[in-house]
Amino acid sequence: MNLLFRFVRASTTCLLFFLLLAGLYPSQIQAFSSPNVPVGDPVYRDIDKLVAAGLVKDVLYTQRPWSRDEIARIISVALTHFETMKDPVTPTYQEVSLIIYVENILEKLKKEYEEELIDRGAIEGKKKNIRLHPLEEFWANYTFMNSPSRGLPFNGLQLIEGTINPLVAYQEGRHFVDGHQFSFETVHRANFSKYFSLYFRPRFEALFPDTGATKTQPIVQQLYAKFAFRNLQIEAGRDSIIWGQGEFGGGLLSNNARPLDMIRVGGISPFFLPSFLKYLGPSQFNFFAANLGPAREFPYSFLIGGMGTIKPFSFFEFSMGQTLVMGGRGAPHLNTLDAIEEFFGILSRTTGKNISNRIAVVEGRLTLPMFRNTQLYQEFIVDDIFKKSYINTLKDVVYYITGIYIPRVNSDGSADLRLEFKHFAGLAYRHNPFIAGYTLNTRLLGDELGPDSYSFSAKGNIDINEHFRLPLALYYEWRGSDEYGVTYDGEDTVGFFTTKEKPAERRYRLETGLFWDSQKALRAELRLGYEHVHNFGFDISSNRNNFLGSLTLILRPEGFH
Numbered sequence: 410m411n412l413l414f415r416f417v418r419a420s421t422t423c424l425l426f427f428l429l430l431a432g433l434y435p436s437q438i439q440a441f442s443s444p445n446v447p448v449g450d451p452v453y454r455d456i457d458k459l460v461a462a463g464l465v466k467d468v469l470y471t472q473r474p475w476s477r478d479e480i481a482r483i484i485s486v487a488l489t490h491f492e493t494m495k496d497p498v499t500p501t502y503q504e505v506s507l508i509i510y511v512e513n514i515l516e517k518l519k520k521e522y523e524e525e526l527i528d529r530g531a532i533e534g535k536k537k538n539i540r541l542h543p544l545e546e547f548w549a550n551y552t553f554m555n556s557p558s559r560g561l562p563f564n565g566l567q568l569i570e571g572t573i574n575p576l577v578a579y580q581e582g583r584h585f586v587d588g589h590q591f592s593f594e595t596v597h598r599a600n601f602s603k604y605f606s607l608y609f610r611p612r613f614e615a616l617f618p619d620t621g622a623t624k625t626q627p628i629v630q631q632l633y634a635k636f637a638f639r640n641l642q643i644e645a646g647r648d649s650i651i652w653g654q655g656e657f658g659g660g661l662l663s664n665n666a667r668p669l670d671m672i673r674v675g676g677i678s679p680f681f682l683p684s685f686l687k688y689l690g691p692s693q694f695n696f697f698a699a700n701l702g703p704a705r706e707f708p709y710s711f712l713i714g715g716m717g718t719i720k721p722f723s724f725f726e727f728s729m730g731q732t733l734v735m736g737g738r739g740a741p742h743l744n745t746l747d748a749i750e751e752f753f754g755i756l757s758r759t760t761g762k763n764i765s766n767r768i769a770v771v772e773g774r775l776t777l778p779m780f781r782n783t784q785l786y787q788e789f790i791v792d793d794i795f796k797k798s799y800i801n802t803l804k805d806v807v808y809y810i811t812g813i814y815i816p817r818v819n820s821d822g823s824a825d826l827r828l829e830f831k832h833f834a835g836l837a838y839r840h841n842p843f844i845a846g847y848t849l850n851t852r853l854l855g856d857e858l859g860p861d862s863y864s865f866s867a868k869g870n871i872d873i874n875e876h877f878r879l880p881l882a883l884y885y886e887w888r889g890s891d892e893y894g895v896t897y898d899g900e901d902t903v904g905f906f907t908t909k910e911k912p913a914e915r916r917y918r919l920e921t922g923l924f925w926d927s928q929k930a931l932r933a934e935l936r937l938g939y940e941h942v943h944n945f946g947f948d949i950s951s952n953r954n955n956f957l958g959s960l961t962l963i964l965r966p967e968g969f970h
Contacts, residue, residue, distance in 0.1 A: 440476075440478055440479070440482075440637060440639065440640045440642075440676075440677035440678045441478045441525070441528055441600075441603040441637060441677075442476075442478070442600065442602075442603060442604055442605055442606040442635045442636060442637035442642065443476045443477040443478040443525060443600060443606050443635070444476065444477055444598045444606055444607075444608035444633075444635070445474040445475065445476050445477075445608070445648060445649075446474055446475060446476070446477060446480060447474055447581070447649065447664075448473050448474050448649070448651050448656075448657055448658070448664055449579075449581075449657070449664070451924070451926065452480060452518065452521070453473075453475075453656075454825075454870070455514050455517070455518060456468065456480070456483055457814075457816045457825070458510070458511065458514055458816060458817075458822045459483070459484075459487040459511065459514065459515075460776075460782060460816070461781060461782045461816035461817045461822050462494070462507060462511050462782075462817075462822065463490075463494075463778070463782065464486070464487040464490040464491055464494065464511070465483050465486050465487050465490070466723040467486070467679055467690075467691040467720065467723075468483060469679050469691060469693050469718050469720060469726060470654060470726060470774055470786075471652060471653065471654065471693075471716065471718045471726065471728040471772065471774075472651075472652055472675075472693055472695055472716055472718055472728075473651040473652075473658075474648075474649060474651055476635075476642075476677055477522060477525050478525055478528075478677060478678070479677055479678050480518075480522060480525070481522045481525030481526050481528070481529055481531070482529065482678055484515070484518050484519070484522055484526060484531065485526060485529050485531035487511075487515060488515060488519075488531055488532075491511065491512070491515060494508065494511070495508050495512070503820035503821070506820055506821040507820060507821045507822065509821070510821040510822055510823060510872075511822075513875050517875075517928055519532060520928075524537065524540055528603070538601075538602055538603070539599075539600065539601055539602070540599065540600040541599045542596075542597065542598045542599065542967070543597055544595060544596075544597060544966055545596045545597065545598055545965065545966075545967065546594075546595065546596040546963055546964065546965050547593070547594075547595050547596075547963070547964040547965075547966070548592075548593065548594040548595070548596075548961060548962070548963050548964075549591075549592075549593055549961070549962045549964075550590075550591070550592045550593075550594075550959065550960070550961040550962075551589070551590070551591055551959070551960050552577075552585060552589070552590045552592075552957070552958070552959040552960075553588075553589055553590075553956075553957070553958045553959075554576065554577065554585055554586065554587060554588070554590070554955075554956070554957050554958075555587060555955060555956045555957075556574060556576045556577070556587065556938075556940065556955035556956065556957060557574070557587050557955075558572045558573065558574040559572065559573060559574075559945070559946050560572055561573065561846070561859055561860065562861075562890040562911075562947060563892075564835055564836070564839065564860070564861065564890075564891070564892055564893055565891075565892030565893050565894065565908055565909065566836070566839070566841075566892075566893055566894075566895065566905075567836065567839035567840065567841050567844065567846075568839070568844040568845075568846070569838060569839050569844070569845070569846030569847075569848065569860070570705075570706070570844065570845040570846060570848060570851055571838075571845075571846055571848045571851050571852065571853050571859065572851045572852070573853075573857055573859055575857065575884070575886065575916060575918060575940065576918070576920075576938045576940055576955055576957040577957070578665055578857040579657040579658075579663060579664050579665050579857065580664075580665075581630065581649060581664050581665075581666075581667055581668060582665070582666045582667025582668070582849070582850060582852050583612070583614075583630075583667075584614060584616060585616075586616045586617070586618040586621075587618055587619050587620070588616070588617050588618040588619040589617040590614065590615065590616050590617065591614070591615045591617075592612060592613065592614040592615070593612070593613045593614075594610060594611065594612045594613075594630060595610070595611060596608075596609075596610050597609045597610070603637070604636060604637055604638065605634070605635070605636055605637075606634070606635045606637075607633075607634050607635075608631060608632070608633055608634075608635075608646075608648075609631070609632050610629075610630045610631040610632070611627065611628070611629060611630065612627070612628040612629075612630040613625075613626075613627050613628070614626060614628065629647060630647075630667075630668070631646075631647055631648055631649075631668050632646050632647050633645060633646025633647055633648045634646055637677060640676050640677050640678055640680050641674070641675075641676065641677070642673075642674070642675060642676070642677050643672070643673070643674050644671075644672070644673040644674075645671075645672045645673075646670070646671075647668045647669065647670050647671075648668050648669065648671070648673075649664050649668040649669070650662050650669060650671070650673065650695075650697060650699075650714075651663060651664055652714075652716050652728075652730060652770070653770075653772070653788060653810070654772055654774055654786035654787070654788055654810065654812060655786075655810065655812060655829065655856075656827065656868070658855075658856075659770070659772065659788050659790075659810055659855070659856065660768075660770060660788050660790035660808060660810055660833075660855045660856050661714075661716075661730060661731075661732055661768060661770045661788075661790065661855055662714070662732065662854060662855060663853075663854070663855055663856060663857070665852050665853055665854070665855070665856070665857045666848065666849040666850065666852035666853065666854050667849060667850060667852065669697070669699035669712065669849070670699055670700050670702070671697050671698060671699035671700070672697065672698055672699075673695060673696070673697040674695070674696050674697070675693070675694060675695030675696060675697075676692075676693050676694060676695070678693075679691035679692060679693050679720070680692060680693075688721065689719040689720075689721055690719055690720040690721045690722065690723075691719070691720045692717070692718065692719045692720070693717070693718045694715075694716070694717045694718070695715065695716050696713075696714070696715045697713065697714055697715075698711060698712075698713045699711065699712045699713070700712075701734070701737075701849055702849070702850065704845075704850055704851070705737060705845040706737075706739075706842070706843065706844045706845045707736070707737025707738055707739050707740035707842075707843070707845075708737055708738045708739075709736075709737050709738055710734055710735065710736055710737030710740065710843070710845075711734070711735055711736045711737070711748070712732060712733070712734050712849075712854070713732065713733050713735070713748065713752055714730065714731060714732035714733070715730055715731060715752070716728060716729075716730030717729055717730065723776075724775060724776040724777070724778065725773065725774070725775055725776070726773060726774040727772075727773045728770070728771075728772050728773070729769075729770070729771050729772075730769070730770055731767060731768065731769040731770070732767075732768050732854075733751065733752060733765045733766065733767045733768075734765060734766040734840075734843050734847065735748060735751060735764060735765035735766070736748065740764075740842070741764045743764065751764060751765050754767075763841070763842070766840035766843045766847065768790060768791070768792055768838075768847065768855075769790070769791045770788055770789065770790050770791070771788075771789045771791075772786070772787060772788040772789065773786065773787055774786040780815075781815070781816070781817035781822075782816060782817065783813065783814065783815045783816070783817075784813070784814040784816070785812070785813055786810075786811075786812045786813075786814070787809070787810070787811050787812075788809065788810040788811075789807060789808075789809060790807065790808045790809070790810075790837075790855075791806070791807055792806040792807070792808070792834070792836060792837060792838075792840070793806045793836075793840075794806075801896075801903060801904035801905070804834070804904075805834050805835070805836060805904055805905045806834055806836050806837075807834065808831075808832055808833040808834050808837050809830075809831070809832045810829065810830075810831050810856070811829065811830045811831075812827065812828065812829040812830075813827070813828045813829075814826075814827045814828075815827070818869070823871065823872040824869065824870065824871045824872070825869060825870050826867065826868070826869040827866075827867070827868045827869070828865075828866070828867050829864075829865070829866045829868075830863070830864070830865055831856065831858050831862070831863060831864045832862075832863040833856065833858055833859060833860050833861065833862045833863070834860065834861070835860055835861035835889065835891065835893055835905070836860065836893075836905065837859070837860035837861070838853060838855065838859065838860055839860060858886065858888075859888065861888065861889040861890070861891065862886065862887060862888040862889065863886075863887050864884060864885060864886040864887065865884070865885045866882065866883065866884045866885075867882070867883045868880070868881070868882040868883075869881050869882070875928070876925055876926055876927065876928065877923065877924070877925055878923070878924040878925075878926075879921070879922075879923060879924075880920070880921060880922055880924065881920070881921050882918075882919070882920040882921070883918070883919055884916065884917070884918040884919075884920075885915075885916070885917055885918075886915070886916040886918070887913055887914075887915050888913060888914045888915075888916075889911075889913045889914075890911040890912060890913065890914070890947040891907050891909060891910050891911050892907070892908050892909040892911065893905045893906065893907055893908060894906050894907075894908045911947060912944045912947045912948070912949045913944065913947070914942065914943065914944045914945060914946070914947055915942070915943040915944065916940055916941070916942050916943075917940065917941045917943075918938065918939070918940040918941075919938065919939050919940075920936070920937070920938045920957075921937050921938075922934065922935045922936040922937050923935045927968075929965075929968040929969075930964065930965050930966065930967075930968030930969050931962070931963070931964060931965070931968070932962075932963040932965070933960070933961065933962050933963070934959075934960070934961040934963070935959070935960050936957065936958070936959040936960075936961075937957065937958055937959075938955075938956065938957035938958075939954070939955070939956055939957075940954070940955040940956075940957075941953075941954055941955075942954075942955060
């Protein structure tokens with residue numbers, strides 16, 4: 410395990426070198442600057458279907474969101490391979506149904522990403538150096554919720570200033586209250602050349618809680634600029650970073666918290682490294698530095714991270730990465746050189762000081778072509794290492810996410826299913842002296858399940874027709890509140906033990922709804938949720954039922970043309 414952790418650190422040492430290669434090394438891929446597409450967008454499921462049909466093999470799932478240009482690249486590859494797929498000599502009924510289903514997806518995506526596909530020469534049309542979309546989308550949402558949030562328990566050793574509310578998790582940090590809420594969002598984007606693009610998503614919300622004062626406020630949900638040169642991009646502003654194998658990210662970074670205020674440098678599309686390194690397959694590398702704002706124990710702490718992904722085989726993707734929380738007002742002083750040394754594991758090792766909260770991840774995704782491209786994925790998240798007890802390291806500070814994604818339950822792919830098991834140790838996302846924990850504005854940056862917990866989930870979707878989709882999700886979640894002590898061997902920590910057993914909270918949740926897409930100017934999303942909580946807030950006398958109802962209307966004015 411110690412060797413594994415050192416390998417994670419050593420791999421990040423090469424990160425900036427690989428980023429330079431991504432931008433300067435001659436590549437068959439010519440990328441363009443374009444805004445990113447939020448991971449909740451339906452296009453990600455559409456791409457899953459194209460991958461499941463065997464039309465694209467170089468998609469890298471670990472690092473998202475993808476840019477519009479990267480999505481257009483994937484679509485263009487699928488269009489090329491679809492020409493071969495749609496002309497079988499003696500097609501079976503299953504092959505015909507798959508061809509029809511995929512063709513409908515491609516026709517829809519050709520309209521939505523027309524400009525980017527024209528730039529790539531995938532479809533015919535007039536290229537435009539300047540593309541302005543002053544009002545691409547208008548979102549209106551009404552949400553009723555009877556589901557209070559609660560804090561994360563103190564485990565006897567380390568605090569974490571975080572809150573959870575599973576019915577509204579993975580919403581990019583948007584605010585919800587017990588009661589009624591109205592919100593409005595607009596999307597604006599522009600490309601001023603193939604090198605420079607802008608994206609702006611303001612939000613206005615009105616919160617009407619059952620108890621307490623009404624609150625209205627404008628929010629900058631996303632605002633960033635991107636500069637691109639060849640296959641290298643630099644992004645500055647507020648945007649999401651999603652690192653992980655799950656639908657909305659993983660244990661390192663998800664879309665549970667609000668987007669980060671950051672600077673990011675990385676590749677736009679997967680590329681091949683030079684010389685013998687080309688055998689690593691399609692590769693992707695990213696580095697970022699973000700500020701976590703004033704609402705922390707050390708105001709304006711920094712979050713920095715790096716992730717590298719390779720795909721040495723068409724059926725296997727492998728990633729390693731890390732993030733560190735460090736610095737801030739009142740924290741141990743770090744200059745720029747100190748921060749760089751700490752990122753590569755030099756400073757803390759030479760000084761012995763506890764100056765950062767480091768989390769590392771090793772993860773992989775295996776695709777099984779013989780089973781309709783079913784995907785198996787695994788994450789190992791490492792919060793610390795007990796050098797004298799690797800068994801206790803695995804038990805106390807390593808957490809796991811295991812998943813199976815079946816994108817084609819039926820022959821055409823109109824139904825899919827995702828099964829996940831998660832286990833998080835009691836010390837997950839905690840680290841002194843950073844008592845706010847691995848959070849941003851009290852929302853966990855990684856998986857919302859949080860420390861001292863495990864869960865099972867089954868999530869599926871059925872396309873009723875090309876306009877309607879029915880989602881269904883079932884969850885069982887167990888969260889503990891035990892308190893712990895530390896076992897030492899000299900000055901070295903070798904494990905933890907339970908000092909006080911306390912009640913556990915159990916949640917049983919059902920989520921469903923209905924998604925409608927006119928494939929022109931209108932889209933609607935209905936979300937319904939029910940949750941039974943046993944021992945709410947770890948109180949054995951408190952059992953409750955939670956409810957959620959949400960309706961979102963999305964207007965795309967350009968669809969009227």
